[in-house]
Amino acid sequence: MEEPPYLSGDAEFTVLLFGRSDRSQFSLANSILRTDVFDDELCDIAESQRHRNEAFERKLAVVNTPNLSVYEASQKELKRVFKMSVCKSSPGPYVVLFAFHLNNISPSAVRILELVTKYFGDSILNHMMVVVCHEEDKEDSALEKIVKHNRDFRELIEKCGQRYHLFNERKARRDEKVSKQLLEKMDDMVRDNGCRFYSNHQYQEAEERIQTEEHFIMKGRKKEMLTKRKELESRYTGEGLEKELLLFETRIRVENREKAERKISEVLGFTLTAVDYAAAVGKGAALGALCGAVMGFEGMAVGAAVGAVVGGVIGGAASAAWGYVTNAAAQMNRR
Known part of the structure; x- marks a missing residue:
């Protein structure tokens, strides 16, 4: 089987690390890098950061994003976070980790994963693993029974191809074998992806x-x-x-x-996903047809064609215009 290039050459093993609303992703980054780049009590950062080190017989680069729950309600801020994370992890991460604490599994985690796929595309899920951080003394088998009873956790790992890892933060600070087990599982996922990093x-x-x-x-x-x-x-x-x-x-x-x-x-501009693009084309076509209606059926046909092109090129503007037209139509109907 082909081996990942970062295990035998100068290639860098880049990991993109998303988190929700606690310190888990920063503690996890320290464990992967085998050095304390983040303070123990840190729960958030202002913008995406990349840290490098050599450990586990490879060159490592871990890109941490700010905790996404902070930006969940702001599309503008989310775009800023995601654009920086793309640039910091370019040309692409081999592995994407979604980390959160055992006690912090909730519907919000599912929503955040949906936001990630909205901006990066569903194909990023092929490179993603859910990491549940904890400091419990229980065996992993006992913890697995607990988390698998959680509907939100089941939904998360279903989206990620059933890939997950229980990571004991306390043990990892004392024993690097805990981190090595996670790295080995990530290597297996990279092999399953043809030893290619994620790109779009x-x-x-x-x-x-x-x-x-x-x-x-x-x-x-x-x-x-x-x-x-x-x-x-x-x-x-x-x-x-x-x-x-x-x-x-x-x-x-x-x-x-x-x-x-x-x-x-x-x-950097985040272009529309295929679904959004199709919707923009449709809205642009309808908008053009409506504007061309004043010239009869031929005008509607020409307007629809032009509107479809405009909608595809400037989907956001077409969507805004569509909202304007529908609001205006509703007001006319109320008169």
Whole structure:
């Protein structure tokens, strides 16, 4: 069987980590990375963050999003969070984890998963695993009986192909085998997905634009790099110079990448899903037909065709216009 590229080369094992409303996802990130990048009591962050480390014989990158329950009611803020998470995990995560505490399984968790699939597409579920964090002394078999009696949990794992993991946070702090078991389960899921990371049109657009922006930033720093190189050449020779140049060039690449990611996250647009696109086309066609009705049947046909195109291109505007027309029609009927 083909092995994931991050187990045998320089590829980075990127994990995208969503959470709900507690500290579980941040504790989980610490355990996966085998280093404390988040405080023990941290329950939320302002924006998506990526942390890297080398552990479990691989290069790791874990991207944590803010707790999504905070943004559940705000489409604008959710888009901001998701756009940054796409840019931070581009060109795509091998694994997506949805983490929450054992005592925090509720209908809200299901709603948040639906929000994730709305923006990322249903195919992200093929790369997703539910992680239930706890600090219980009970055996996993006993805990499984408890969680499987929860209807919301059953719905979550059904959407995720029955993939879930019970993660003991307290034991993980003492014994890295607990984290290793989770990593092994993630590796199995990656193999099931053909050793490919998750990608869609948003990720593809983001990566292309990030690379273009990186190139632009690098051109603007040529003078700075030349000056620094001359400085290093005056201070070091041989292997020492090679080491210092490598460190400097690596730092520049990381800085450029992070600047590009932030820039593109501000302008990246989430395009419509297929369902939303079809709805926008239909609404645009109906709107065009209504506007063309004043010219008779031929005008309606032309208006419908034009409206469908406009609806597909600017689905959001067509939807807004549709709302305006339906509201106006309702007001006319009341007169």
